[in-house]
Amino acid sequence: MSFCKKEDEGKLVVMTIPVSEITYHSAVCGVEWQGSELNLEEGGLCYSRNPNPTFLDSVSTFDFEWKEFATNRYLGELSPNTTYYIRGYLIKFTGSSIVTYYGQEIEFTTLPFGKTVLFNPSLDY
DSSP states (O other), rough: OEEEEEEETTEEEEEEEEEEESSOOOEEEEEEEEEEEEEEEEEEEESSSSOOOOTTTTEEEGGGGGGGGGGGGEEEEEOTTTTEEEEEEEEEETTTEEEEEEOOOEEEEEEOOOOOOOOOSSOOO
16 A cells, blocks of 8 residues: 655654545545654544645544544545545644644545436326
């Protein structure tokens, strides 16, 4: 599996796992990291229709006690034929401050909703 990497302050590396299983309303993506897990407060994926999403945009978070779910996050309720920007993030307490680490941004487009429902005029619905 390949990853996009971005180092932030040299202490924690966040990797956004490439998007897969893209449909017209959903996709699957994930986040992994290398470095100390000490004082990690929150983690997940942030996504938006605009570049450079942050944890203030739409998010899919995970519980660090169940971090195996971080690598395979289902994103639903997306709009068809729409470009999204997504990246992994981790929030960590570092002494008296809070630092947010982001992975590399990935762009993807949901599939167009191309199904046409044909009704049979000889049937009552």
